[in-house]
Amino acid sequence: MCAEATVVQTKRVAAGEGVSYGYLYRTSRESTLALIPVGYAEGIPRNATGKAEVCISGKRYPILSRIAMDQFVVDVGDASVSPGDRVVIFGDCGPSADDLAMAAETINYEIVTRVGGRFVREFIGAVEA
Numbered sequence: 001m002c003a004e005a006t007v008v009q010t011k012r013v014a015a016g017e018g019v020s021y022g023y024l025y026r027t028s029r030e031s032t033l034a035l036i037p038v039g040y041a042e043g044i045p046r047n048a049t050g051k052a053e054v055c056i057s058g059k060r061y062p063i064l065s066r067i068a069m070d071q072f073v074v075d076v077g078d079a080s081v082s083p084g085d086r087v088v089i090f091g092d093c094g095p096s097a098d099d100l101a102m103a104a105e106t107i108n109y110e111i112v113t114r115v116g117g118r119f120v121r122e123f124i125g126a127v128e129a
Contacts, residue, residue: 001112002091003042003119007056007083009035010076019073020065024049032076034061036087039070043114044089045104052103053095055088056081060095 019025053060065073090097097108
């Protein structure tokens with residue numbers, strides 16, 4: 001099982017810029033932020049804020065903003081990340097559902113069963129009767 005999204009916006013910001021509700025995270029240097037349109041409404045646990053990672057273009061980045069209802073922000077530094085880039089929440093390039101569960105202090109079954117209805121479901125492979 002793989003849960004994916006796409007980057008919807010990137011923004012270059014100065015050092016010390018506050019991010020998300022309550023400015024939970026502040027950039028330590030000039031950096032690029034990527035907005036990911038997935039949040040707790042899709043089943044991403046809020047308590048994974050600051051502890052979970054996602055994979056963009058084969059590289060892992062920590063979720064540093066608060067996980068909001070419909071979005072979160074990732075600091076990608078100087079990496080070449082653009083709107084439309086694939087983001088793996090958990091799945092094939094890692095992190096795994098186990099990784100997200102550990103960040104949220106729960107079990108992997110809770111992660112895979114809470115994936116919300118707003119994720120598009122695609123079944124790959126033949127189904128035998």
